[in-house]
Amino acid sequence: MQAQHLLKPLAQAIAIATLAGSALAAPVIYNESAGGTGDLMGTAEAAGDASGGLTINGNLLDGRGGFAPNLVDLFSFTVTAAGHYLINSFGSDIADPSLFLFDGSGNGIFWNNDASLAPVDTQSAFGTDLAIGSYFIALSWFGMDAEDGSGPIFDTAFSNEGGALPGTGALANWADYSGQDLWDRTAYNINISMRVPEPGALALSLAALGLMAGAMRRRQSVAA
Numbered sequence: 001m002q003a004q005h006l007l008k009p010l011a012q013a014i015a016i017a018t019l020a021g022s023a024l025a026a027p028v029i030y031n032e033s034a035g036g037t038g039d040l041m042g043t044a045e046a047a048g049d050a051s052g053g054l055t056i057n058g059n060l061l062d063g064r065g066g067f068a069p070n071l072v073d074l075f076s077f078t079v080t081a082a083g084h085y086l087i088n089s090f091g092s093d094i095a096d097p098s099l100f101l102f103d104g105s106g107n108g109i110f111w112n113n114d115a116s117l118a119p120v121d122t123q124s125a126f127g128t129d130l131a132i133g134s135y136f137i138a139l140s141w142f143g144m145d146a147e148d149g150s151g152p153i154f155d156t157a158f159s160n161e162g163g164a165l166p167g168t169g170a171l172a173n174w175a176d177y178s179g180q181d182l183w184d185r186t187a188y189n190i191n192i193s194m195r196v197p198e199p200g201a202l203a204l205s206l207a208a209l210g211l212m213a214g215a216m217r218r219r220q221s222v223a224a
């Protein structure tokens with residue numbers, strides 16, 4: 001009976017904490033369809049809400065073996081809780097991917113090639129503040145360049161990461177500037193998660209923890 005008495009306030013406290021802000025959204029795992037997502041806004045697959053954590057699993061094809069080359073994949077995702085988000089390709093089989101983030105209209109927000117240049121880590125990672133809204137995320141093998149129809153959206157040729165170049169428009173095509181003709185034909189994953197809950201959500205979570213601690217103390221004194 002004591003265990004049941006303890007469970008109710010515990011469940012209530014967890015429910016309150018779960019309702020607080022970012023914890024509202026459940027983690028999402030999205031697997032690229034068998035047909036493959038596209039690389040432009042009109043053909044990008046919708047991966048879901050990243051607010052509770054989003055992992056996208058997919059594949060790129062190098063064009064060998066009779067397959068049509070698939071050198072970059074684009075997905076849409078939503079953010080229903082504003083905050084600071086971490087986006088990375090950690091765990092991918094692809095040796096040297098890049099990540100490109102766009103807003104809901106396809107305008108460039110940020111790109112990253114390598115998470116760290118010393119020591120060399122060729123996986124991609126960056127953090128950015130995201131407001132509530134819709135976004136696009138692309139993963140490519142190193143050497144693919146997002147273009148707006150007249151030129152590169154990001155300074156991929158001379159930098160490792162950064163925001164969109166001034167005056168650039170929405171994503172219109174991808175260019176292969178690396179000159180490589182051999183590519184990986186391997187799996188990747190894109191991980192998107194919020195780093196810090198909003199202050200209001202954190203306060204509510206702490207309040208819930210306080211309720212839980214108080215309830216447990218009362219139960220202990222009743223049992224004593």
Ligand SMILES: [Ca+2]
Pocket residue numbers: 032036037058059060061070072073
């Ligand atoms: Ca693909």
Ligand SMILES: [Ca+2]
Pocket residue numbers: 095096097098112113114115122123124142
């Ligand atoms: Ca890279």
